[in-house]
Amino acid sequence: MELIGARLMVLEPGIVEISVPYRSDLTQQHGYLHAGIVTTIADSAAGYAAYSLMPAGAEVLSVEFKVNLLRPAQGKSFLAHAEVIKPGRTLTVARADVFGISDSDEQELIATMLATLICLRK
Amino acid sequence: MELIGARLMVLEPGIVEISVPYRSDLTQQHGYLHAGIVTTIADSAAGYAAYSLMPAGAEVLSVEFKVNLLRPAQGKSFLAHAEVIKPGRTLTVARADVFGISDSDEQELIATMLATLICLRK
Amino acid sequence: MELIGARLMVLEPGIVEISVPYRSDLTQQHGYLHAGIVTTIADSAAGYAAYSLMPAGAEVLSVEFKVNLLRPAQGKSFLAHAEVIKPGRTLTVARADVFGISDSDEQELIATMLATLICLRK
Amino acid sequence: MELIGARLMVLEPGIVEISVPYRSDLTQQHGYLHAGIVTTIADSAAGYAAYSLMPAGAEVLSVEFKVNLLRPAQGKSFLAHAEVIKPGRTLTVARADVFGISDSDEQELIATMLATLICLRK
16 A cells, blocks of 8 residues: 555544546556556455454455446545445445545546445454 | 556457566555555456457447455466356447466465456457 | 346336335245345346436446345345435446334345446447 | 255265256246356355365355356356365365356356355254
8 A cells, every 4th residue: 555655544343545646557448547547546445344343353355345446546546435234243345435636626436336244253 | 557566468359468576565455465455457458358359449448347355365466367168249248257376486366357448449 | 127027116217216026035044035035126127227327219238236245134024215315317326225124114234236327329 | 955856966075066957946037047046056066175175074155256247148058067166174264166057068168166165064
């Protein structure tokens, strides 16, 4: 996450937001943020959101996720907003929406993720 | 893709392989390759595999993908093998498997992706 | 849909609700509604929600969907609530939540779907 | 599964096939098998395939699945072939392909599923 300049913006029980600024070396052939980077920040936000509801000492791992890429990933920065929709002792399901932030600070939904995470107890 | 050191290994009609060497700055908290990087090489391989069957001048975009993370993403390098399972005039469906390559060159399946891609004609 | 006794409850532009009563022949080994039936009503609601925003004479087809089964599918009836989250000329993305309705009319989220649909013009 | 006339055709460790004959009351508006029925047989096959590798007394539940609908679901009958691609103590990942069988007994791939299942120990 440091590699791509991501920052944790919000951290509440079950809700996490992560932001990443635009950088030309994170883009694909059309100049938009690469789908892998969009996925990385969505997955990280979903993971932290799930982790925020887990007991101390537990670890979180992504089991699987599905991402719909809805619009070109353009903006001066990008924000992933993740929420737990079903916490669980073993499995947690979270949703993450990724927004592109324009120069005039308007948000546009560019991708949405539905993810399953697992709680590993030591 | 340059940022993460990825290289195109195989390019046949409908089949693409992409390799990326291990690098410590691409890992998550446990020292394994970050799920976002695993997804990036799988998505890129799926995209090129779909693109290889599209008419000249067309462009390819990922519509959506689902990734199952099967084992810890460890290895000296990683290989994404993508195959088109249903080509189409508008939509193409591809599968991509990602393998970790051990020091003794053994392959272990670490993730699998099922992806939908769209052909954009100019 | 007639086979399983489903009924259209809400039909607004981009929003559709479908209800199905409990029936013992729609259940799996534990007496809960079969995942295939949960999927059927979610997919139908998502399809109608997408269709409600398409031009006259168009047809809608499901391209793909992902379903997370969150809780045992129990209740006297079941309600699928679908909303379009990204309409498009060719592709539409919709989300559908399925709720179990208890004897005291309380709703519990039992499944969530993220779906891609395509508009076919004649 | 009895409601739709499904039959278990193959049952090996990690591999299951389920067949369902064409029936007009299982079709959608175009006369093709409803996506929910396609999903039902794929999910059942994936579930049994996972279950076949679980210890005695355990139970299997579907956590989530993603289905790509590849071609119109037409045929005199339909066959779901499921294989476990990653067994696990808690989670199992399986793939299921659904084929339409023509009057001349040719198989055509009409859908593919990638599913996560959980083992419940009593």
